[in-house]
Amino acid sequence: xxxxxxxxxxxxxxxxxxxxxxxxxxxxxxxxxxxxxxxxxxxxxxxxxxxxxxxxxxxxxxxxxxxxxxxxxxxxxxxxxxxxxxxxxxxxxxxxxxxxxxxxxxxxxxxxxxxxxxxxxxxxxxxxxxxxxxxxxxxxxxxxxxxxxxxxxxxxxxxxxxxxxxxxxxxxxxxxxxxxxxxxxxxxxxxxxxxxxxxxxxxxx
Amino acid sequence: xxxxxxxxxxxxxxxxxxxxxxxxxxxxxxxxxxxxxxxxxxxxxxxxxxxxxxxxxxxxxxxxxxxxxxxxxxxxxxxxxxxxxxxxxxxxxxxxxxxxxxxxxxxxxxxxxxxxxxxxxxxxxxxxxxxxxxxxxxxxxxxxxxxxxxxxxxxxxxxxxxxxxxxxxxxxxxxxxxxxxxxxxxxxxxxxxxxxxxxxxxxxx
Numbered sequence: 174x175x176x177x178x179x180x181x182x183x184x185x186x187x188x189x190x191x192x193x194x195x196x197x198x199x200x201x202x203x204x205x206x207x208x209x210x211x212x213x214x215x216x217x218x219x220x221x222x223x224x225x226x227x228x229x230x231x232x233x234x235x236x237x238x239x240x241x242x243x244x245x246x247x248x249x250x251x252x253x254x255x256x257x258x259x260x261x262x263x264x265x266x267x268x269x270x271x272x273x274x275x276x277x278x279x280x281x282x283x284x285x286x287x288x289x290x291x292x293x294x295x296x297x298x299x300x301x302x303x304x305x306x307x308x309x310x311x312x313x314x315x316x317x318x319x320x321x322x323x324x325x326x327x328x329x330x331x332x333x334x335x336x337x338x339x340x341x342x343x344x345x346x347x348x349x350x351x352x353x354x355x356x357x358x359x360x361x362x363x364x365x366x367x368x369x370x371x372x373x374x375x376x377x378x
Numbered sequence: 379x380x381x382x383x384x385x386x387x388x389x390x391x392x393x394x395x396x397x398x399x400x401x402x403x404x405x406x407x408x409x410x411x412x413x414x415x416x417x418x419x420x421x422x423x424x425x426x427x428x429x430x431x432x433x434x435x436x437x438x439x440x441x442x443x444x445x446x447x448x449x450x451x452x453x454x455x456x457x458x459x460x461x462x463x464x465x466x467x468x469x470x471x472x473x474x475x476x477x478x479x480x481x482x483x484x485x486x487x488x489x490x491x492x493x494x495x496x497x498x499x500x501x502x503x504x505x506x507x508x509x510x511x512x513x514x515x516x517x518x519x520x521x522x523x524x525x526x527x528x529x530x531x532x533x534x535x536x537x538x539x540x541x542x543x544x545x546x547x548x549x550x551x552x553x554x555x556x557x558x559x560x561x562x563x564x565x566x567x568x569x570x571x572x573x574x575x576x577x578x579x580x581x582x583x
Binding site: 189196200223226238251268269275278298313317378 | 387394395396397403405430432435436438440441443444448452453455466470473474476480481483
């Protein structure tokens with residue numbers, strides 16, 4: 174067997190991929206893409222990512238959510254919270270997202286990812302149109318009220334260092350593909366906006 | 379937002395995954411699994427992985443091949459070839475493979491992965507039955523003859539250090555799920571053995 178489908182002599186060796194992203198996408202009927210959610214802690218990133226995923230799955234889309242639950246204890250379990258490690262964390266997430274896009278998957282990443290430079294670097298790994306930045310825009314006071322794990326409170330008491338929104342900066346996206354006012358919109362409304370974006374960008378039909 | 383997933387009024391917020399591996403697998407009609415190819419350089423790992431992928435794709439399976447081409451220049455682009463870095467390389471590949479299995483994908487990894495301990499660690503990340511070790515068993519003399527990039531020659535001339543099979547050890551799997559004698563078998567025969575394994579293990583029908 175060889176790539177061109179010609180007969181092979183005994184020891185012809187090839188190892189290039191024949192299953193391409195394009196073939197996978199054709200099989201599935203939708204494109205691969207990264208939906209990069211960014212925003213303050215408790216701004217709704219994971220919630221909306223999972224709600225969008227549910228809707229996409231119901232229409233037979235291939236999806237994966239990358240978030241703290243499956244990344245921080247796994248691939249990035251060796252990283253702490255130093256400036257270097259935070260940057261490396263985002264870099265690896267970008268690289269993994271790229272692999273999933275190659276696999277034809279809609280990848281939803283839900284990380285604070287507070288620094289513009291890190292997000293731009295992740296964007297730079299992907300082709301134009303394969304990286305859609307979604308800003309979960311929510312006043313810090315509202316995030317603080319939600320705060321399920323009491324992180325804001327602990328940060329204010331000085332127990333959590335470098336906590337984004339309290340003791341560390343959050344750099345808002347200057348030109349995200351979509352901004353969701355998550356203090357004002359219901360989850361359903363946010364999901365609808367996301368699906369409209371995906372249709373507009375030709376990710377889904 | 380609350381963690382327990384209970385509804386709360388007025389703006390019900392949850393962020394747990396509802397799209398599970400099981401739902402994805404049901405949608406697709408096959409299981410996620412890692413096929414971990416291991417063997418000397420030029421023993422046929424990538425070749426057989428890609429040939430198996432082609433066959434699986436033709437039956438509508440979701441697949442991805444992880445190999446040097448898409449890992450060493452991306453996710454592991456920061457790593458060199460020290461003992462630590464080689465170990466970390468395999469660790470990350472195992473973690474990424476785990477994410478793809480969660481996504482319901484048949485992941486084919488094609489790395490020399492010469493050390494038993496590293497492979498066992500990757501196996502340990504996954505549930506029993508989700509990690510199938512495939513040993514591409516091939517005499518070093520045959521690998522050397524194939525050697526498309528002239529690596530064996532360069533290693534023998536001392537230009538490549540710590541080259542597995544020449545100047546670095548390869549630890550054979552003691553109990554792989556499948557051993558393929560790639561010097562003797564045609565690619566087609568190896569692919570058939572792989573598909574039989576996948577059917578026997580309930581990965582595909």
